[in-house]
Amino acid sequence: xxxxxxxxxxxxxxxxxxxxxxxxxxxxxxxxxxxxxxxxxxxxxxxxxxxxxxxxxxxxxxxxxxxxxxxx
Amino acid sequence: xxxxxxxxxxxxxxxxxxxxxxxxxxxxxxxxxxxxxxxxxxxxxxxxxxxxxxxxxxxxxxxxxxxxxxxxxxxxxxxxxxxxxxxxxxxxxxxxxxxxxxxxxxxxxxxxxxxxxxxxxxxxxxxxxxxxxxxxxxxxxxxxxxxxxxxxxxxxxxxxxxxxxxxxxxxxxxxxxxxxxxxxxxxxxxxxxxxxxxxxxxxxxxxxxxxxxxxxxxxxxxxxxxxxxxxxxxxxxxxxxxxxxxxxxxxxxxxxxxxxxxxxxxxxxxxxxxxxxxxxxxxxxxxxxxxxxxxxxxxxxxxxxxxxxxxxxxxxxxxxxxxxxxxxxxxxxxxxxxxxxxxxxxxxxxxxxxxxxxxxxxxxxxxxxxxxxxxxxxxxxxxxxxxxxxxxxxxxxxxxxxxxxxxxxxxxxxxxxxxxxxxxxxxxx
Numbered sequence: 265x266x267x268x269x270x271x272x273x274x275x276x277x278x279x280x281x282x283x284x285x286x287x288x289x290x291x292x293x294x295x296x297x298x299x300x301x302x303x304x305x306x307x308x309x310x311x312x313x314x315x316x317x318x319x320x321x322x323x324x325x326x327x328x329x330x331x332x333x334x335x336x
Numbered sequence: 337x338x339x340x341x342x343x344x345x346x347x348x349x350x351x352x353x354x355x356x357x358x359x360x361x362x363x364x365x366x367x368x369x370x371x372x373x374x375x376x377x378x379x380x381x382x383x384x385x386x387x388x389x390x391x392x393x394x395x396x397x398x399x400x401x402x403x404x405x406x407x408x409x410x411x412x413x414x415x416x417x418x419x420x421x422x423x424x425x426x427x428x429x430x431x432x433x434x435x436x437x438x439x440x441x442x443x444x445x446x447x448x449x450x451x452x453x454x455x456x457x458x459x460x461x462x463x464x465x466x467x468x469x470x471x472x473x474x475x476x477x478x479x480x481x482x483x484x485x486x487x488x489x490x491x492x493x494x495x496x497x498x499x500x501x502x503x504x505x506x507x508x509x510x511x512x513x514x515x516x517x518x519x520x521x522x523x524x525x526x527x528x529x530x531x532x533x534x535x536x537x538x539x540x541x542x543x544x545x546x547x548x549x550x551x552x553x554x555x556x557x558x559x560x561x562x563x564x565x566x567x568x569x570x571x572x573x574x575x576x577x578x579x580x581x582x583x584x585x586x587x588x589x590x591x592x593x594x595x596x597x598x599x600x601x602x603x604x605x606x607x608x609x610x611x612x613x614x615x616x617x618x619x620x621x622x623x624x625x626x627x628x629x630x631x632x633x634x635x636x637x638x639x640x641x642x643x644x645x646x647x648x649x650x651x652x653x654x655x656x657x658x659x660x661x662x663x664x665x666x667x668x669x670x671x672x673x674x675x676x677x678x679x680x681x682x683x684x685x686x687x688x689x690x691x692x693x694x695x696x697x698x699x700x701x702x703x704x705x706x707x708x709x710x711x712x713x714x715x716x717x718x719x720x721x722x723x724x725x726x727x728x729x730x731x732x733x734x735x736x737x738x739x740x741x742x743x744x745x746x747x748x749x750x751x752x753x754x755x756x757x758x759x760x761x762x763x764x765x
């Protein structure tokens with residue numbers, strides 16, 4: 265990825281801009297391909313972020329977490 | 337030292353006692369701490385965030401007040417009436433200062449609300465309500481901290497709310513008492529520990545509903561000042577909709593229930609986000625394929641263009657070549673016929689010279705008449721190189737329109753006939 269997005273919300277906002285631009289039909293071939301490439305990277309990033317909070321709830325108690333951090 | 341005295345200290349102590357007892361009687365509100373009893377009196381400290389006063393009440397007076405059982409206990413918010421007192425002690429007994437209470441009642445909703453309003457006004461004036469609200473809140477935190485009671489509906493409701501949003505990240509629980517007098521410092525400590533954990537992106541503080549006295553820990557001035565200064569956003573969901581605690585004012589977001597808190601701490605509905613992302617991915621794929629597909633089809637069409645143009649040119653060229661060849665063959669034939677005619681003229685002139693110019697006048701006239709006559713015969717015209725076009729029935733074809741209509745004609749030359757096909761373009765060029 266050329267540059268990791270600042271946050272999920274920033275990634276989604278940029279993705280929406282890209283799709284609006286593509287939908288406008290005003291982008292030339294080079295720009296279209298460039299936007300598609302950037303868009304695919306953003307989709308991958310967002311998907312990774314969603315996966316990170318989609319694989320099963322983890323519950324920790326603060327004391328356990330502190331002990332874990334001390335061990336690390 | 338230039339000061340009045342020295343006075344005997346016992347006399348001064350009695351004066352002090354008298355001074356104290358003359359001071360105005362007032363009522364105070366605060367939390368009871370360090371309650372203890374002797375044979376005759378109950379002692380405690382009345383405390384709030386800013387300070388404390390040692391208090392005492394005679395047990396017989398306390399009994400007359402008919403407080404509820406265990407009404408006067410550590411952590412209770414009470415209103416006391418009385419005034420300052422000073423016990424001057426004696427040769428063996430230690431002196432002491434205290435507030436002599438003659439009335440005690442448990443603080444009612446009205447007292448607490450009045451105190452809450454005063455605190456609220458003060459914290460708002462200090463700008464402490466705005467600090468948390470200016471913090472950026474992540475739409476999709478991976479780790480959230482939660483301060484709540486270990487057993488309670490709030491914990492269950494919050495988890496259910498998170499599940500409904502399709503969020504299954506990491507929850508760090510910091511369990512704390514949420515009701516008794518140790519609650520406020522314990523809650524404050526838990527929040528601070530969570531905020532100090534780098535992975536924690538937002539903190540939820542929650543408990544179920546109750547009376548204002550039950551929720552009083554969440555109006556604690558020290559706790560609320562702590563929350564206001566944190567750099568991690570705090571979402572409060574304390575009590576029910578009608579309850580408004582001070583922590584709600586200083587928090588980044590105040591929610592009426594733990595379920596709402598789940599929506600506030602994870603603003604993104606993960607299930608809906610997944611669907612939206614799939615739609616975006618499909619739109620990108622369509623745009624990419626569309627742009628390349630349309631353009632490549634156009635390119636293929638363009639690439640075929642030159643070959644087609646070449647083929648067209650080649651056909652035209654071949655046609656011209658055929659026409660030129662046909663024209664030049666026609667030209668040769670015409671030139672040969674012309675040369676033959678020249679030779680004929682030269683020979684006949686030579687013959688005339690040989691025969692003499694002054695021969696018989698009659699024969700000469702006859703010859704001239706014959707020549708004139710023959711000049712009108714079609715055969716003569718043919719001999720001069722002209723051709724006669726005839727249709728299939730042997731009738732002369734005398735116009736281009738008739739020739740086109742006939743399609744096939746016979747061309748009669750002096751030396752014989754040939755068939756010919758009529759070409760629409762006239763064979764020019």
